[in-house]
Amino acid sequence: MDWNRTKSIFIIVFLILDIFLYSLYLKRYNEAQSVEIPGERTIETRLKDDKITYGALPSNESATYITGKVHKFTGSDFPDKNQQANINGTLAHVVFINPVKLRNINDNTSFTEFLHTNVKEGDSYALWKVDREERVAIFFQKKNNQMFYYNESASLKIKWNMDDEVIMYEQTMIDNIEEIEQQETVIPPLQIIQTLYAKGLLKAESRITHIKLGYSTFSNLTQTQTQVLIPTWEVQVKLADGESEEYFVDAMEGKIIDIQEDKQEGEEEDWGVE
CATH class of the missing domain: 3.30.310.160 (YycH protein, domain 2)
Structure with missing residues (x-):
């Protein structure tokens, strides 16, 4: 028996199980959080009051966790x-x-x-x-x-x-990209905007210019060169002063993802040529 291969399979199986259980918990939590309390302003009203605007939002998006080999x-x-x-x-x-x-x-x-x-x-x-x-x-x-x-x-x-x-x-x-689970509907964009607003990340008089579904890295199993990727909303925002910001939010669980370190490494590489 190839023990290293067997051990790697067990690691991936337990990781998938952890993702599923945590996703289920967070989904129920988010559903509870999204229930409107009578008398409270809706997210649309709060955004309007702060002059935060956005265009047409994607609808009925679905995705799933995927794995792949480097x-x-x-x-x-x-x-x-x-x-x-x-x-x-x-x-x-x-x-x-x-x-x-x-x-x-x-x-x-x-x-x-x-x-x-x-x-x-x-x-x-x-x-x-x-x-x-x-x-x-x-x-x-x-x-x-x-x-x-x-x-x-x-x-x-x-x-x-x-x-x-x-x-x-x-x-x-x-390569060797495979889906881990069945496709399911992700957290809708308006709820993602609400998450960013609640965290104080959307400034008054800004405009959300772009929101699109993609993937970010959840884990990297270096022993097998396997990666697990999670559906991720990318949100681009133009501020009142003309500057731009971008945010990434887990499309299944609603958590804000910090990938600034990877971003800086990707943009600051020295090619060593002129």
């Missing part, structure tokens, strides 16, 4: 002779021998077109951010068009030169 790259992942890959296990740093011209750096579709043509499983990533001053574009891996937010094992970054030619990219990837 991909270990090999030379066979990069058959293109124009790409020189330096592989460090789960991280691939790829340099183009002959840089690849981008169609138009002012058009974001140019970056997704580049991935489609030049990167392994490029269509499984979605564009997150473009820094044209630093000439870097950041992508997050996705499943069913839902991003894996700031996951260091599921991201891709490209770097281009002053001639608008891609000179290199770095890639990590999760």
Whole structure:
């Protein structure tokens, strides 16, 4: 018997059971909290009084916990002779021998077109951010068009030169993605907004410009390179002074998720080139 494999299976099974029981508890708690008390102002009224606005909200969203294995790259992942890959296990740093011209750096579709043509499983990533001053574009891996937010094992970054030619990219990837449970309806966006408001995170005269469902990392079982990901609401807010903030909330349990450390690591990496 392979004891290490058996032990890993038990760890995952008990983790799934813990997630299910805790989710059930929190769901009942949230239902109790959402019951309106006669005489209290509704969340819509409180937001209106503070001049906090939002547009159309997603409806009837459903999701489930998922697992996946962190991909270990090999030379066979990069058959293109124009790409020189330096592989460090789960991280691939790829340099183009002959840089690849981008169609138009002012058009974001140019970056997704580049991935489609030049990167392994490029269509499984979605564009997150473009820094044209630093000439870097950041992508997050996705499943069913839902991003894996700031996951260091599921991201891709490209770097281009002053001639608008891609000179290199770095890639990590999760594969063998499977759903743990049946799909179920997640906490609705308005209740997520209520959670942020109750925590004092939504400032007066701000506007919620974007709210979308994706995934964040719940746990990383390093022994088996397995990750458990949880459905997560991403909320972007524009303040009265023009500054922007973003928040991430567990879509099953309603907890605010702090992923600032992962965010900073993802955005502050030094490419070591000019």
